[in-house]
Amino acid sequence: MAAGRPHSRDKILAAAAEVAREVGPGNLSLDAVAYRAGVSKGGLLYNFPTKAKLMQALVQDYVTTYEAQLDQAMQGQGSLLAAHVALSAKECSETVPSAAGLLAVMAEDPDFLLPIKSLKRRLLDRLKSASPGASNLLIVFAALEGLRSMKLFDMDVFTDEERETLLADLLSSVGAARQS
Amino acid sequence: MAAGRPHSRDKILAAAAEVAREVGPGNLSLDAVAYRAGVSKGGLLYNFPTKAKLMQALVQDYVTTYEAQLDQAMQGQGSLLAAHVALSAKECSETVPSAAGLLAVMAEDPDFLLPIKSLKRRLLDRLKSASPGASNLLIVFAALEGLRSMKLFDMDVFTDEERETLLADLLSSVGAARQS
DNA sequence: ATTACTGTACCGTCTGGACGGTAATGTCAA
DNA sequence: TTGACATTACCGTCCAGACGGTACAGTAAT
Known part of the structure; x- marks a missing residue:
């Protein structure tokens, strides 16, 4: 869990995401990942004994990264909701390589995504208790989820202008009922 | 395009969705689909000469079905936005088998989903011209997209109560600025 | 001696797709 | 009406290649 020795681990994880983007989520092969990571197949399987373990690591990596970024964004400004909006906006503007x-993880087995589901639920609970008065919390949360999923699928139909307007609206609708 | 003879075609399409749900989106095999559809592999390949063609048909099927349902919902009530909200709500409450x-299509190659992307864009354009005054149109659209994607991924973190509240809020926010 | 690999060889399984049938149905001239 | 041929809608088999994973000997650094 703690950042440790494994030199290749991170390279492999990054390579997996890259390869997935290039060959399609469902066509991720260990051979290709190993090659892309500049690691032998034996080396890959040393770090991740099975493909399933690699997938789980991919998810775990995303979850911990997201939570770290959220904590970081929180220190910038008090409101959790605002931090979540800002982070989602950032995640949508810049291309997220891990997406x-x-x-690919989902293609392998959707169950591997359960940690992300519980991450989302945890976040929603925190948001609810942090901003009990925000009547539009659910809408904002869902809208951000929509934005995020569009990016994930490369299905963002908004123009840059529309997306800016949308994010501004979300921010103002958050600011209107900020708390804690 | 017109509903015609092909007896096996529809069975195969339905079987593909079922199999995808059972074995995971990235593990869809023609053999499994053929077996599930009660058709030989040769028969499957007769209807869909390649796997890619099958995937494209799956997408096309979804698009035409969605548009037909939207037209149908439109006749019930004038507002396009309201119809879209209602349809999204329906799509979220009942399990959509084709999801x-x-x-599986996306696992094979995300580019196959482009018709859906343009469907969404077309829909957004129609919504904008039908309800030019709706300042919250983008938020509603994004929120519905979020709801839909959560169902698609089996990542819906909302409780039934929250989801009802959300949909009610969306509907009222739509009704507040209805037009055309 | 342990860690973190490399490199090669290999295995069993699965997969998309090609291919050669074939039974039923339709078409059309004699 | 009939026989000849064409098309449709499929069946069942086969195959080359890719895949996940194993095994194991070697190595350079700690």
């Missing part, structure tokens, strides 16, 4: 990796 | 099929 393709998550699609 | 798993779309995930």
Whole structure:
């Protein structure tokens, strides 16, 4: 769990996401990942004994990264909701490399995504208790989820202008009922 | 395009979605689909000469079905936005069998989903011109997209109560600025 | 001696797709 | 009406290649 020795681990995880984007989420092969990571197949299987373990690591990596970024964004400003909006906006504006990796995980077995589901639920609970008065919390949460999923699928139909408007609306609708 | 003879075609399409749900989106095999459809592999390949063609048909099927349902919902009530909200709500409450099929398509190659992307864009344009005054149109659209994607991924974190509240809020926010 | 690999060889299984049938149905001239 | 042929809608088999995973000997650094 703690950052440790394994030199290749991170390279492999990154390579997996890259390969997934290139060959399609459902066509991720260990051979390709190993090659892309500059690691032998034996080396890959040393770090991740099975493909399933690699997938789980991909998910775990995403979850911990997201939570770390959220904590970081929180220190910038008090409101959790605002932090979540800001982070989602950032995740949508810049291309998130790990996204393709998550699609590959889902292609392998959707159950591997359960940690992300519980991450979302945990976040929603925290948001509810942090901003009990926000009547539009659910809408904002769902809208951000929509934005995020569009990016994930490369299905974002908004123009840049529309997306800016949308994010601004979300921010103002958050600011209107900020708390804690 | 017109409903015609092909007896096995529809069975195969339905079987593909079922199999995808059972074995995971990335593990859809033609053999399994053929068996599930009660058709030989040769028969499957007769209807869909390649796997890619099958995937495209899955997408096309979804698009045409959605548009037909939207037209139908439109006749019930004038507002396009309201019809879209209602349809999304329906799609979220009942399990949509074809959803798993779309995930399989994406696992194969995300580009196959482009018709759905343009469907969404077309819909957004129609919504904008039908309800020019609705300032919250983008938020509603994104929120519905979020709801839909959660169902698609089996990542719906809302309780039934929350989901009802959300949908009610969306509907009222739509009704507040209805037009055309 | 342990850790973190490399490299090669290999195995059993699965997969998309090609291919050669074939029974039923339709078409059309004699 | 009939026989000849064409098309449709499929069946069942086969195959080359890719895949996940194993096994194991070697190695360079700690």
